[in-house]
Amino acid sequence: MTKVSTIEPVAELTDAPVKTGARLGLWLTLPAQLLVLFIALFPILMQVYISLTDWSPLDGIPWWRAHELWTGLLNYADLMADSRFWGALWRTFFVMAVCVPVQFLLGLGLAVLFVDDFRGKRVLYSTLLVPMMVVPAVAGYMFFMLFQSGGPVNDLLSLFTSDPVRIAWLSDPDLALIAVMLADIWQWTPLMFLILLAGMISVPQDQQMAAILLGASWWRRFFTIVLPRMKSIIIIALAIRVIEIFKIFDTLFIMTGGGPGVATETISVYIYKVTQQELIWSYVAAIALAILIVLSVVSVFAIKRMQRGQGT
Amino acid sequence: MSEIALENLGKTFGDFTALADMNLTIANGEFMALLGPSGCGKSTTMNIIAGMLRPSHGAIRFNGQDVVDVPMAKRGVGFVFQNYAIFTHMSVRENLAYGLRAQGAPGAEITKRVKAFAELLQLETMLDRPAAGLSVNILQRLAIGRSAILKPAIFLLDEPLSNVDAAFRAVMRSELKSLQGQFGQTMVYVTHDQLEAMTMADRIAVMDHGKLLQVGTPLDIYNNPADTFVARFIGAPGMNILDGRLIQKDDAVSVEVPGIGSVDLPPALQFAARDLNGSDVQIGFRPEQVSATGSGLTMRVGLVERIGARTIVHLEHEGIAAKAVLPADVAPPVARKDWTFTVPEDGVRLFDPVTGQALKARAH
Numbered sequence: 001m002t003k004v005s006t007i008e009p010v011a012e013l014t015d016a017p018v019k020t021g022a023r024l025g026l027w028l029t030l031p032a033q034l035l036v037l038f039i040a041l042f043p044i045l046m047q048v049y050i051s052l053t054d055w056s057p058l059d060g061i062p063w064w065r066a067h068e069l070w071t072g073l074l075n076y077a078d079l080m081a082d083s084r085f086w087g088a089l090w091r092t093f094f095v096m097a098v099c100v101p102v103q104f105l106l107g108l109g110l111a112v113l114f115v116d117d118f119r120g121k122r123v124l125y126s127t128l129l130v131p132m133m134v135v136p137a138v139a140g141y142m143f144f145m146l147f148q149s150g151g152p153v154n155d156l157l158s159l160f161t162s163d164p165v166r167i168a169w170l171s172d173p174d175l176a177l178i179a180v181m182l183a184d185i186w187q188w189t190p191l192m193f194l195i196l197l198a199g200m201i202s203v204p205q206d207q208q209m210a211a212i213l214l215g216a217s218w219w220r221r222f223f224t225i226v227l228p229r230m231k232s233i234i235i236i237a238l239a240i241r242v243i244e245i246f247k248i249f250d251t252l253f254i255m256t257g258g259g260p261g262v263a264t265e266t267i268s269v270y271i272y273k274v275t276q277q278e279l280i281w282s283y284v285a286a287i288a289l290a291i292l293i294v295l296s297v298v299s300v301f302a303i304k305r306m307q308r309g310q311g312t
Numbered sequence: 313m314s315e316i317a318l319e320n321l322g323k324t325f326g327d328f329t330a331l332a333d334m335n336l337t338i339a340n341g342e343f344m345a346l347l348g349p350s351g352c353g354k355s356t357t358m359n360i361i362a363g364m365l366r367p368s369h370g371a372i373r374f375n376g377q378d379v380v381d382v383p384m385a386k387r388g389v390g391f392v393f394q395n396y397a398i399f400t401h402m403s404v405r406e407n408l409a410y411g412l413r414a415q416g417a418p419g420a421e422i423t424k425r426v427k428a429f430a431e432l433l434q435l436e437t438m439l440d441r442p443a444a445g446l447s448v449n450i451l452q453r454l455a456i457g458r459s460a461i462l463k464p465a466i467f468l469l470d471e472p473l474s475n476v477d478a479a480f481r482a483v484m485r486s487e488l489k490s491l492q493g494q495f496g497q498t499m500v501y502v503t504h505d506q507l508e509a510m511t512m513a514d515r516i517a518v519m520d521h522g523k524l525l526q527v528g529t530p531l532d533i534y535n536n537p538a539d540t541f542v543a544r545f546i547g548a549p550g551m552n553i554l555d556g557r558l559i560q561k562d563d564a565v566s567v568e569v570p571g572i573g574s575v576d577l578p579p580a581l582q583f584a585a586r587d588l589n590g591s592d593v594q595i596g597f598r599p600e601q602v603s604a605t606g607s608g609l610t611m612r613v614g615l616v617e618r619i620g621a622r623t624i625v626h627l628e629h630e631g632i633a634a635k636a637v638l639p640a641d642v643a644p645p646v647a648r649k650d651w652t653f654t655v656p657e658d659g660v661r662l663f664d665p666v667t668g669q670a671l672k673a674r675a676h
Contacts, residue, residue: 204397
């Protein structure tokens with residue numbers, strides 16, 4: 001009897017303050033949490049609302065009265081049949097599929113070269129990072145100049161041919177996209193290099209030493225020790241570039257403006273044109289939401305896959 | 313199986329001398345401990361033997377063959393790192409098989425050898441476990457197994473027990489020693505812990521400031537330290553070193569320690585010190601050899617530490633400190649009182665006060 005009475009109060013004493021503490025914490029952080037939730041959710045909710053109407057700023061009614069122009073899912077139905085949208089989406093994925101692997105392999109190769117010390121490493125290192133620091137609009141202008149039909153790129157190519165090369169890079173529907181991708185690779189390989197180098201440096205030296213002492217060749221060490229240990233950082237680097245390339249706009253817009261025709265029109269350029277030139281805001285809202293949903297689904301699957309891969 | 317010979321081996325980093333003219337021959341199948349405080353050059357020596365560092369001068373020979381120009385991958389040296397450097401992104405099996413795979417062994421051979429070593433190291437139940445979550449003693453066994461599976465002639469271990477807590481160290485020490493017995497390789501073991509060196513090594517090389525001070529069996533180094541550094545470094549607590557003066561009376565030579573007392577010398581040391589009457593000398597004796605009976609030296613008792621099996625008595629006289637270790641069954645002296653004790657003749661060692669070198673005992 002006495003034993004029971006001594007144990008019970010102890011159990012209550014240890015339990016009770018934890019519960020009240022947690023509840024107090026919730027109340028104290030609630031305003032901040034609501035604020036964060038509002039900031040994150042409000043633009044999305046507003047978009048959902050507007051995408052279900054035919055509202056545009058030219059209609060003369062404020063956005064919260066957009067329900068007067070309710071159209072339901074009409075914008076989404078239009079989107080499904082919009083070949084310009086699908087073209088832009090496909091082009092964006094194409095740029096991604098070319099640029100990200102190229103940037104990754106170049107960045108990885110550079111990281112391998114820079115992980116060991118050599119003469120002039122510091123100078124070369126800073127030089128390599130310069131493209132990343134150039135304002136994208138300026139980079140766009142630089143490449144616009146480079147790829148003129150009388151520009152340096154053609155002059156360089158002319159060195160290898162008998163006749164002077166006069167390729168109209170930016171007005172050829174096929175070549176314009178290549179020029180745009182080259183510009184992106186030039187500007188963003190350094191970022192890939194920087195992240196991968198950081199990852200490579202953090203691979204424990206003694207593990208590599210151990211592998212050498214066990215007789216492993218450079219390639220074996222690279223594929224069995226260095227790359228597997230860099231896995232998380234590689235995922236981060238790839239994710240950053242995939243997300244960024246999906247939003248590719250500034251350099252490209254200055255180089256080609258999405259043209260010739262729609263030859264270099266990516267999702268961002270298309271959205272810009274519909275918003276700023278055609279002013280169909282409700283339709284833009286529908287596009288943006290559709291992309292958000294697609295991207296979310298894709299990312300969830302991608303992250304799940306990567307996590308499963310990491311476990312083994 | 314291999315004999316390692318270091319000849320005039322040296323390594324400098326700019327102005328800093330990490331290793332100065334080291335000469336040491338490690339016999340085939342021997343367990344040699346490189347012992348010294350941090351920065352003494354023991355790890356540098358080890359890294360040079362492994363081939364991670366190139367010596368500034370001198371030669372390393374494995375079985376008489378100079379290997380300075382042999383790259384580390386080709387030296388046939390097994391290396392166990394301080395933190396084991398286990399490939400934590402692989403399974404235990406993949407770790408064990410790594411070296412064999414790297415050297416292109418056939419698949420059946422790899423499976424067979426991995427199985428055999430897993431049994432030997434009692435790892436067979438965890439072969440398919442990821443190496444990341446293993447406990448330290450298993451990591452140690454795996455690290456040794458991963459190198460031993462290639463049957464290297466030489467095994468180098470770089471402070472493998474320094475990350476382990478004290479209670480566990482004793483277990484790992486005996487495990488390591490028995491593993492060496494099974495593999496029979498030449499082992500070089502770097503440590504700053506004299507207990508590890510004393511319990512495991514066949515011979516110990518004591519180093520300090522890039523210099524090799526003494527090489528010998530553990531007991532030899534304990535009993536006959538080559539200089540005052542080794543005398544103080546080996547033993548817990550280390551040897552007492554007191555400044556004194558040689559006094560010759562008739563035929564007998566004794567050492568007088570001013571204000572503390574005098575100690576008689578054993579015949580062998582008497583002979584060595586016979587011509588040095590009146591000169592300064594340092595006298596050394598092990599705290600364990602202090603006897604509470606008789607007379608000879610008197611010092612004031614400070615702290616008395618009773619630690620079960622023995623009692624450590626801190627002694628002091630005008631800034632000169634010494635320690636005595638008494639068995640637990642001997643009544644310890646009273647603190648803050650003068651205490652008279654003796655040191656048996658054969659426990660006395662003499663050192664040159666300028667160079668610190670031991671005065672060699674000499675027969676006639």
